[in-house]
Amino acid sequence: MRYVLKIAYDGTDFAGWQCQKNAVTVQETIETALFTAFGQKLKITASGRTDAGVHAAGQTCHFDAQLTVPPEKMPDCLNRLLPPSVRIVDGWAADETFDCNRSAKRKTYRYRLYVASREMPLIDRYAVRIENAPSIEALRNAAKLLEGTHDYKAFCASGSAVKTTVRTVYEIRVEERAEYGLRVIEIFVTGNGFLYNMVRTMTGELLDLAGGKRTKESLLTAYDTGDRSLLGKTMPAKGLTLISVRYAEE
Amino acid sequence: MRYVLKIAYDGTDFAGWQCQKNAVTVQETIETALFTAFGQKLKITASGRTDAGVHAAGQTCHFDAQLTVPPEKMPDCLNRLLPPSVRIVDGWAADETFDCNRSAKRKTYRYRLYVASREMPLIDRYAVRIENAPSIEALRNAAKLLEGTHDYKAFCASGSAVKTTVRTVYEIRVEERAEYGLRVIEIFVTGNGFLYNMVRTMTGELLDLAGGKRTKESLLTAYDTGDRSLLGKTMPAKGLTLISVRYAEE
Numbered sequence: 389m390r391y392v393l394k395i396a397y398d399g400t401d402f403a404g405w406q407c408q409k410n411a412v413t414v415q416e417t418i419e420t421a422l423f424t425a426f427g428q429k430l431k432i433t434a435s436g437r438t439d440a441g442v443h444a445a446g447q448t449c450h451f452d453a454q455l456t457v458p459p460e461k462m463p464d465c466l467n468r469l470l471p472p473s474v475r476i477v478d479g480w481a482a483d484e485t486f487d488c489n490r491s492a493k494r495k496t497y498r499y500r501l502y503v504a505s506r507e508m509p510l511i512d513r514y515a516v517r518i519e520n521a522p523s524i525e526a527l528r529n530a531a532k533l534l535e536g537t538h539d540y541k542a543f544c545a546s547g548s549a550v551k552t553t554v555r556t557v558y559e560i561r562v563e564e565r566a567e568y569g570l571r572v573i574e575i576f577v578t579g580n581g582f583l584y585n586m587v588r589t590m591t592g593e594l595l596d597l598a599g600g601k602r603t604k605e606s607l608l609t610a611y612d613t614g615d616r617s618l619l620g621k622t623m624p625a626k627g628l629t630l631i632s633v634r635y636a637e638e
Numbered sequence: 639m640r641y642v643l644k645i646a647y648d649g650t651d652f653a654g655w656q657c658q659k660n661a662v663t664v665q666e667t668i669e670t671a672l673f674t675a676f677g678q679k680l681k682i683t684a685s686g687r688t689d690a691g692v693h694a695a696g697q698t699c700h701f702d703a704q705l706t707v708p709p710e711k712m713p714d715c716l717n718r719l720l721p722p723s724v725r726i727v728d729g730w731a732a733d734e735t736f737d738c739n740r741s742a743k744r745k746t747y748r749y750r751l752y753v754a755s756r757e758m759p760l761i762d763r764y765a766v767r768i769e770n771a772p773s774i775e776a777l778r779n780a781a782k783l784l785e786g787t788h789d790y791k792a793f794c795a796s797g798s799a800v801k802t803t804v805r806t807v808y809e810i811r812v813e814e815r816a817e818y819g820l821r822v823i824e825i826f827v828t829g830n831g832f833l834y835n836m837v838r839t840m841t842g843e844l845l846d847l848a849g850g851k852r853t854k855e856s857l858l859t860a861y862d863t864g865d866r867s868l869l870g871k872t873m874p875a876k877g878l879t880l881i882s883v884r885y886a887e888e
Contacts, residue, residue: 396818398759445760445818463756475757506713509648509723510695510764510879568646568695568881629760631818 390486391459393418393432393466394478395447400513400626401473404440405447414438414474418449421469426455435488435495435633436582441625443514446477446632450488488633494558496578496631499591499623503571511567516627521573522598524564530597531560531575533604534590541614543590544583545622553614556580560590576631585622592620640736641709643668643682643716644728645697650763650876651723654690655697664688664724668699671719676705685738685745685883686832691875693764696727696882700738738883744808746828746881749841749873753821761817766877771823772848774814780847781810781825783854784840791864793840794833795872803864806830810840826881835872842870 395418403411407419415432422430432449457465462479470476485491500515502508507517521527534557541553557579564573575594577587596602602620610618645668653661657669665682672680682699707715712729720726735741750765752758757767771777784807791803807829814823825844827837846852852870860868 396759398763443760445758467756472757472762473759475759477756477758506717506727507722507725508695508727509646509725510693512722513648513763514760 389454389459390450390452390482390484391455391462392448392450392480392482392486392488393462393476395449396445396475396477397443397447398473398513399438399441399443402440404442405434405437414444414447415449417470417474418466418476421466422451424469425457425465426453428453433488435492436630438630439585439625439628442628442630443626444630447630448488448492448633450482450486452484486635491635492581492633493636494578494580494634495582496576496634497582497587498629498631499575499577499587499627500629501573501575501591501595501627502567503573508568508570511570511572514626514629515572516624518595521571522595522600524562524573526598527562527573527575527594530594531562533597533607534594535560538611539614540583540586540611542610542616542619543586543593544616545585545589546616550583553583555582555586560594588623588625588628589616589619589621591623591627594620596620639704639709640700640702640732640734641705641712642698642700642730642732642736642738643712643726645699646695646725646727647693647697648723648763649688649691649693652690654692655684655687664694664697665699667720667724668716668726671716672701674719675707675715676703678703683738685742686880688880689835689875689878692878692880693876694880697880698738698742698883700732700736702734736885741885742831742883743886744828744830744884745832746826746884747832747837748879748881749825749827749837749877750879751823751825751841751845751877752817753823758818758820761820761822764876764879765822766874768845771821772845772850774812774823776848777812777823777825777844780844781812783847783857784844785810788861789864790833790836790861792860792866792869793836793843794866795835795839796866800833803833805832805836810844838873838875838878839869839871841873841877844870846870 407416430451432451434449459479459481463476537556559578561576657666680701682701684699709729709731713726787806809828811826
């Protein structure tokens with residue numbers, strides 16, 4: 389049977405999703421819990437690999453096994469074996485044509501910023517501090533330029549091997565609220581897929597566009613040429629959270 | 639000169655504010671930074687001692703010293719010597735009649751709850767999970783019963799020595815929002831002073847009153863008799879945050 393799990397994690401203390409030597413990863417942590425629970429070395433496949441420090445509210449993964457525990461009992465079964473920073477929030481069965489990565493129709497990431505002259509410990513774990521920020525209107529206008537179907541090659545960290553760098557970004561929603569008297573800005577990016585570092589670079593570019601440091605023209609040239617140097621900086625990992633993965637068009 | 643500092647901290651890994659043997663406290667951490675910066679053993683006095691695990695967005699403390707660094711430079715001076723979980727967010731001078739504890743006119747605490755069948759790692763650090771919660775309207779109605787000037791003896795952990803257990807709670811504001819699809823409930827309690835464990839016990843009582851587990855009558859009897867057993871449970875420390883301390887009536 390193919391088991392699918394929905395997972396939330398605080399990425400702060402993990403070296404990302406994917407197993408690697410000499411570092412604790414989310415994948416390894418869950419596979420260890422599965423081994424402890426069932427005595428089998430089960431390999432899990434995620435919707436996508438999150439980087440070191442990136443968080444998730446709705447990551448998904450799947451694995452194949454013949455187990456006596458039904459999928460919906462997986463959260464209770466595994467959570468007691470996991471550290472508090474990782475929680476299985478849901479479990480269900482899928483047929484063997486389903487693949488958490490290849491079947492994904494759309495993903496939503498959130499990048500969270502806050503505006504302060506000094507770090508605020510109660511916000512800083514899941515957000516990145518910036519000294520000042522453009523208005524919400526300017527950010528929303530700039531966000532329109534980053535939506536659509538484009539060759540996002542310039543937004544992709546060099547060295548990654550993908551067939552195509554064309555992606556569709558369905559929506560970029562920018563929200564603002566006050567927390568502890570500080571501006572907290574949340575950028576929700578929904579697309580059919582994302583290149584390595586794409587949302588983190590989009591956030592940097594969004595700040596530059598909205599702040600007047602870069603222009604629509606330089607962005608269009610970046611789309612045309614794939615030239616990374618025309619875009620804003622790649623923002624730190626800890627501000628990024630994988631919010632959800634959708635498997636059927638709504 | 640009397641220096642006043644405003645401090646934010648993530649209380650998760652601290653054994654509370656007050657110095658004690660064999661445990662790391664916020665007070666000791668700041669006093670160590672002061673010693674490193676100025677080579678003097680300076681003793682700081684807070685607006686009040688927060689318990690192990692309690693957080694702060696706007697704790698205050700003061701100390702007396704003759705230093706070349708002006709108060710407004712204290713954040714920059716000390717933050718580089720502090721762990722990321724503690725940040726000095728402001729500094730100013732006061733005359734010697736000012737005392738962070740005795741001069742305080744009102745304090746605001748926040749207790750944060752979230753409703754979920756399983757822990758959500760991205761919320762759980764600064765909030766307490768409950769399986770189900772009353773409606774926001776029921777919570778707001780119950781909050782009215784806990785406001786006012788009362789003898790809050792029943793809300794106070796036994797063994798604390800205070801002259802009077804009468805306090806005035808000016809306002810209890812209950813807010814709700816959705817985060818990661820979950821209900822997050824924030825209870826802001828503002829009063830002229832708080833007894834030990836008072837806000838944590840008020841939160842437990844608020845849930846019981848709003849949920850119909852306890853009645854207005856039993857609460858009134860608790861006010862009259864000081865009988866702790868008539869109230870709801872004392873909620874865990876990590877849901878509590880000291881939001882602000884005010885020094886002049888507005």
